[in-house]
Amino acid sequence: MNVETKQVWWAFTLPLIAVLIWSLNIAITRYVADYISPVSISFYRWFLAFVILTPLMLPKVWKQRALIKAHWHQLAVLSACGMVLYQGLAYTAAHYTSATNMGIINAFIPVFTIFISMLILHEIPNRFAVIGSILSFIGLLYLISQGSWASLMNLAGHWGDVLMVIAVFCYAFYGVFFKKWQLKIPLLLSLYVQIAFAIMFHLPFVIALGLDPIDADNFSSVLYAGIFPSLIAPLVWMMAVQYLGPNRTSIFMNIMPITTAMIAFVWLNEAWTVYHSIGGVIILLGIALAQKKLLPKAKANQAERVID
Numbered sequence: 582m583n584v585e586t587k588q589v590w591w592a593f594t595l596p597l598i599a600v601l602i603w604s605l606n607i608a609i610t611r612y613v614a615d616y617i618s619p620v621s622i623s624f625y626r627w628f629l630a631f632v633i634l635t636p637l638m639l640p641k642v643w644k645q646r647a648l649i650k651a652h653w654h655q656l657a658v659l660s661a662c663g664m665v666l667y668q669g670l671a672y673t674a675a676h677y678t679s680a681t682n683m684g685i686i687n688a689f690i691p692v693f694t695i696f697i698s699m700l701i702l703h704e705i706p707n708r709f710a711v712i713g714s715i716l717s718f719i720g721l722l723y724l725i726s727q728g729s730w731a732s733l734m735n736l737a738g739h740w741g742d743v744l745m746v747i748a749v750f751c752y753a754f755y756g757v758f759f760k761k762w763q764l765k766i767p768l769l770l771s772l773y774v775q776i777a778f779a780i781m782f783h784l785p786f787v788i789a790l791g792l793d794p795i796d797a798d799n800f801s802s803v804l805y806a807g808i809f810p811s812l813i814a815p816l817v818w819m820m821a822v823q824y825l826g827p828n829r830t831s832i833f834m835n836i837m838p839i840t841t842a843m844i845a846f847v848w849l850n851e852a853w854t855v856y857h858s859i860g861g862v863i864i865l866l867g868i869a870l871a872q873k874k875l876l877p878k879a880k881a882n883q884a885e886r887v888i889d
Contacts, residue, residue, distance in 0.1 A: 592820075592821060592824035592825050593825070595817050595818070595820050595821035595824065595825075596817075596818060596821040596825070596830050596833035597833060598814075598817050599814040599815075599817045599818040599821065599833075600833050600834065600836060600837050600840060601840055602809045602810055602813060602814040602817075603810055603814055603837060604684060604837050604840040604841040604844055605805075605809075605844055606805070606806060606809065606810040606814075607671075607680050607683050607684050607687065607837075607841050607844075607845075608680045608841060608844045608845050608848055608849060609802050609805055609806065610622075610671060610672055610675045610680070610683070610806075611675045611679065611680035611683065611845070611849060612680075612802065612848070612849060613675075613799055613802040613803075614672070614675040614676045616796075616798040616799040616802070617793045617795075617798075617799040617802070617803070618790065618792075618793050619669060619672035619673045619675075619676070620669070620783065620786045620787060620790050620792070621792045621793040622672055622799070622802065622803055622806060623665075623668055623669050623672055623783065624780070624783040624786075624787055624792065625792075625795065625803045625806075625807065626668070626803065626806040626807045626811055627664060627776050627779040627780050627783070627807070627811065628780055628807075629803065629804070629806075629807025629808070629811075630776050630807050630808070630811040630812055631773075631776050631777060631780055633807070633808070633812065634769075634772075634773050634776070634812070635773075638769065638770060638773040641767075641770055642770065642773065642774065645766070645767075645770060648765075648766060649766070649770075649774055652762075652764050652766065653774075655758070655762050655764060656764075656766075656771065656774045656775055656778060657778045658758060659755055659758060659759060659771075659775055660774075660775040660776070660777075660778035660779045660782065661778070661782060662751050662752065662754045662755040662758065663751075663752055663755035663775070664775060664776065664778075664779040665779050665782045665783065666748065666751040667748045667749070667751045667752040667755065668748075669748075670744050670745070670747055670748035670751065671683065671744075671745060671748045673744055674741045674742070674744035674745040674748060675741070676741065677740045677741025677742075677744065678739075678740075678741025678742050678744075678745060679845065679849075679851050680841055680842075680844070680845040680849055680851060681838075681841060681842045681845045681846075681851050681853065681857060682724065682725075682741070682742055682745070682857075683741075683745050683841070684837055684838045684840075684841025684842060684845070685724055685838040685841075685842075685857070685860065685861050685864060686721065686724070686742065686745045686746055686749055687745070687749060687837055687838070687841075688834065688835060688837055688838045688864060688865065688868060689717060689721060689746070689749050689864065689868075690749050690752055690753050690756070690834070691834070691868050692713070692714045692717045692718070692867065692868060693749060693750050693753035694753040694756050694757060695710050695714055696714065697753050697754055697757045698757050698760075701757050701758075701761060702757065702760070702761055709870050712867075712870060713866075713867040713868060713869070713870030714867065715867070716863060716866060716867030716870060717863070717864045717866075717867030717868055718867070719863060719867075720859075720860045720861070720862070720863025720864035720865075720866075720867060721746070721860070721864055723856065723859060723860040723863060724742075724856060724857065724860030724861065724864070725739050725742040725743075725746075726739070726856075768819050769816070772815060776811075818830070821833075835865055835868060835869070838861055838864075838865070842857065842861075
């Protein structure tokens with residue numbers, strides 16, 4: 582019994598590690614914005630991850646080539662949504678907004694996922710999901726407006742936040758498509774093939790815009806991005822899902838705004854303001870409410886109303 586308890590508590594550290602890695606990556610994304618272009622760091626990041634994984638995964642790709650060929654188009658879509666659009670837009674957003682804002686907006690993924698699931702998977706959200714989503718959206722608008730609703734009319738002044746919202750929206754599509762298709766491909770193999778597609782998707786932008794050189798100012802950031810958030814965090818997160826289950830693991834994503842803000846405050850000297858507190862609390866309350874499940878009886882009544 583003691584061994585099982587230790588195993589459970591050890592498993593709880595896994596999603597914490599992943600969240601800390603991703604939170605630090607958001608801060609690094611903001612820091613490195615002054616030293617390297619979005620296209621360059623995004624390409625270098627996935628190319629480095631590809632090089633690291635190739636010796637291990639290339640024989641498996643050849644062995645499973647028939648399976649990959651059958652699902653290549655789905656893997657390409659997942660790569661485009663989760664690796665190219667999400668991360669590319671986030672790197673661009675970092676030029677115009679703070680790491681703190683990026684971390685808070687990133688917590689909005691579950692809310693977008695609810696409504697995309699409704700459109701693609703035809704999953705009808707319960708009343709908690711609807712109310713929580715509306716509440717989170719109000720908090721998001723308050724955050725973007727910096728507490729001044731009138732300033733929302735000036736979208737140019739909030740361009741970075743808008744880009745981050747679009748990035749998060751793309752990542753929500755990634756999660757929904759991943760759930761919809763449920764590909765019977767080993768996760769590490771799936772990750773490797775998606776990274777390969779990400780590199781190919783970057784090539785037109787690399788040809789058109791060129792690549793910034795890796796130098797002393799950006800080397801450590803590129804190295805971190807290519808190893809920790811690209812490889813270690815996903816693997817640790819998948820281990821957490823195996824030990825704790827997807828629902829218990831996903832709850833840890835809600836602390837990302839807090840950990841990102843703490844890192845940004847200490848490292849980037851970003852201020853935590855009143856509108857961060859109010860907007861962040863409203864968003865997190867809405868997300869918590871949106872994830873609340875109906876009791877079996879209430880769920881049955883809702884199903885009857887849908888049928889009627």
